[in-house]
Amino acid sequence: MSATVLGAAGAEPQGGVIVFRDVTSQRELERLREDVFAMAWHDMHTPITVIRGHAALLLARVKHGRLDKKSFVNAAELIVKHSDRLADLLTALFDIRCLQAGMLKLSRWPTDLGLLAAELVEGLNATSRHKLVVDASDGVIGEWDERRIRQVLTNLLSNAAKYSSEGSTISVSVRADSDHATVSVRDEGIGMEADEIAQVFRRGYRANRALNVRGGGLGLYLAHGLVSAHGGRMWAESPGHDRGSTFSFALPIGTREGETGTA
Numbered sequence: 001m002s003a004t005v006l007g008a009a010g011a012e013p014q015g016g017v018i019v020f021r022d023v024t025s026q027r028e029l030e031r032l033r034e035d036v037f038a039m040a041w042h043d044m045h046t047p048i049t050v051i052r053g054h055a056a057l058l059l060a061r062v063k064h065g066r067l068d069k070k071s072f073v074n075a076a077e078l079i080v081k082h083s084d085r086l087a088d089l090l091t092a093l094f095d096i097r098c099l100q101a102g103m104l105k106l107s108r109w110p111t112d113l114g115l116l117a118a119e120l121v122e123g124l125n126a127t128s129r130h131k132l133v134v135d136a137s138d139g140v141i142g143e144w145d146e147r148r149i150r151q152v153l154t155n156l157l158s159n160a161a162k163y164s165s166e167g168s169t170i171s172v173s174v175r176a177d178s179d180h181a182t183v184s185v186r187d188e189g190i191g192m193e194a195d196e197i198a199q200v201f202r203r204g205y206r207a208n209r210a211l212n213v214r215g216g217g218l219g220l221y222l223a224h225g226l227v228s229a230h231g232g233r234m235w236a237e238s239p240g241h242d243r244g245s246t247f248s249f250a251l252p253i254g255t256r257e258g259e260t261g262t263a
Contacts, residue, residue, distance in 0.1 A: 047082035047089075054078050092222055096203075099225040106145040106229060113140040113149070113181050113251075114174045120153055121172060129166040132157070136174035140181045142253040144230055149251070152223045152234075156185040156247045159219060163210060164189030164244070176253065180232075184248040191245055192238040200236050209241070220247075227251065 004019075054075040061068070098104040114136030121132045153172075160170045168188040175182050192200065196207045201224040227234045227249045234249040 047086040050082045051079050051086070092218055096218065096222055096225070099222070099229065104226075104229055106148065108143040108145055110141050111144045111146040111149065113142070113144075113176075113183060114138060116146065116150060117153060117172050117174050117183065120150065120157065124157060128161065130161055130164065131167070131169045132172070133169065134172045134174075136172070137176060140174050140176040142181055142251060144251055148226045148230070152226050152249065153183060153185070155219045155223045159247070160185050160187035160189065160245075163187065179253060180250045181253055182248060182250045184246055186244060186246040188244045191241045191243040192236065193240060197236050197238060201234065223249075 058072065058075050061071070095104065114134075117136055118134050121134045125132050157170065157172070164170065164187040170188075171184075171186045173184045173186075175184075190209050192207060199205045200207070201220050203221045204218070205221075224234045230251050232249055232251040234247070236245060236247050238245040
């Protein structure tokens with residue numbers, strides 16, 4: 001709020017002007033920034049600690065002439081792994097900030113969802129400790145930002161693997177009707193109750209049974225936002241604890257008339 005008195009110099013005031021400015025959105029962005037970085041600090045601290053520790057170890061061994069190739073390779077691999085993890089986290093923070101500020105750019109072009117899902121699963125199967133299977137209809141094509149949809153599906157697959165036992169099955173299905181394409185990722189993991197499902201896409205939310213698994217509660221929040229930016233929706237289903245979960249998202253096929261491609 002600001003106020004100004006109206007009147008000529010040396011004369012009696014003739015009135016005044018009071019201006020009220022709505023700062024709700026500005027305060028919300030400030031709270032978002034504080035919340036996101038507070039939640040991310042724990043996840044950022046771990047890779048930074050690992051990177052520094054193994055870099056210091058390598059330095060000490062070089063200085064003292066202890067050139068063990070195997071230990072060098074192991075330390076270097078951990079540094080690369082945790083550097084990538086830190087980069088992914090910083091990218092997620094930037095994307096969340098852009099989403100909330102309405103500045104996220106979508107680069108749309110014809111994307112085959114079935115092919116995208118098959119490529120992701122094929123790449124993960126080489127190192128995954130789960131059985132990943134894909135059931136995709138042919139020709140599920142729409143104008144979407146392929147990189148962003150890949151980001152969404154990667155997040156859902158990563159979550160399914162984190163919250164289910166090694167050796168269990170993770171299923172991906174891709175279906176379409178005349179208006180929408182729907183992708184579902186089903187696991188055989190810890191499952192959720194109704195009250196947890198209601199909060200699962202909230203920023204920073206972690207169910208009690210998930211607190212022992214690494215994560216800051218940002219991935220699903222970001223994935224939900226990316227799907228919404230495409231004009232789609234995301235939801236979760238589960239019959240209960242220890243009975244698995246299914247995360248799905250639906251995207252409109254094609255670009256709506258007048259859409260600019262900016263969230």
